[in-house]
Amino acid sequence: DIQMTQSPSSLSASVGDRVTITCRASQGISNYLAWFQQKPGKAPKSLIYAASSLQSGVPSKFSGSGSGTDFTLTISSLQPEDFATYYCQQYNNYPWTFGQGTKVEIK
Amino acid sequence: QVQLQESGPGLVKPSQTLSLTCTVFGGSISGGAYYWSWIRQHPDKGLEFIGYIYNSETTYYNPSLKSRVTMSVDTSKNQFSLKLSSMTAADTAVYYCVRGTPIIVLDYWGQGTLVTVSS
Numbered sequence: 001d002i003q004m005t006q007s008p009s010s011l012s013a014s015v016g017d018r019v020t021i022t023c024r025a026s027q028g029i030s031n032y033l034a035w036f037q038q039k040p041g042k043a044p045k046s047l048i049y050a051a052s053s054l055q056s057g058v059p060s061k062f063s064g065s066g067s068g069t070d071f072t073l074t075i076s077s078l079q080p081e082d083f084a085t086y087y088c089q090q091y092n093n094y095p096w097t098f099g100q101g102t103k104v105e106i107k
Numbered sequence: 108q109v110q111l112q113e114s115g116p117g118l119v120k121p122s123q124t125l126s127l128t129c130t131v132f133g134g135s136i137s138g139g140a141y142y143w144s145w146i147r148q149h150p151d152k153g154l155e156f157i158g159y160i161y162n163s164e165t166t167y168y169n170p171s172l173k174s175r176v177t178m179s180v181d182t183s184k185n186q187f188s189l190k191l192s193s194m195t196a197a198d199t200a201v202y203y204c205v206r207g208t209p210i211i212v213l214d215y216w217g218q219g220t221l222v223t224v225s226s
Contacts, residue, residue, distance in 0.1 A: 034211070043217065043218055043219050044203075046211060046213060046216075050210070098153055098154040
């Protein structure tokens with residue numbers, strides 16, 4: 001299985017901060033990478049697909065980049081509704097696998 | 108807007124078979140090339156892909172669960188289902204049903220249902 005490793009596992013940030021989360025795949029996955037946001041007690045929500053394509057309805061403060069093994073999710077200006085856990089997921093190889101999550105907390 | 112809703116028992120005894128159903132609202136389960144997937148999340152843990160049924164007939168199961176998983180589609184009820192046999196405490200998790208496409212493989216998610224394995 002392809003291992004997806006996110007860093008950091010958690011971070012504290014303030015409203016208005018620019019936040020970057022990294023996801024590394026244990027082998028190349030081209031651009032078959034998605035990002036999800038999950039709030040407590042809720043289902044994950046699709047943010048980004050194909051590494052950098054914004055899901056319909058997702059605000060442009062979210063952006064994704066990368067290809068191969070290294071990817072990033074950036075939130076340009078953190079807002080109160082963005083405090084959540086973020087997951088990356090690869091779908092280049094079976095089985096599809098997820099990163100362990102990055103919890104974004106209020107500083 | 109497509110919506111998915113899981114249903115099934117919240118409590119299962121060890122060694123029993125879990126049966127979950129996902130009802131699709133706002134779209135036909137047989138209309139289009141969709142992945143109908145199941146994902147689970149152990150308490151306070153990450154996400155695990157269980158498998159999918161694609162285009163109502165092709166299945167893929169995670170090898171870690173393959174020997175215990177069966178998925179199917181009931182087009183007459185606009186539902187798809189998951190059966191997981193020989194349940195143990197390690198299968199206690201929130202189970203999500205998800206619709207996807209070849210471009211966005213995990214797009215619309217159900218709200219999830221907690222399944223606890225306990226005698």
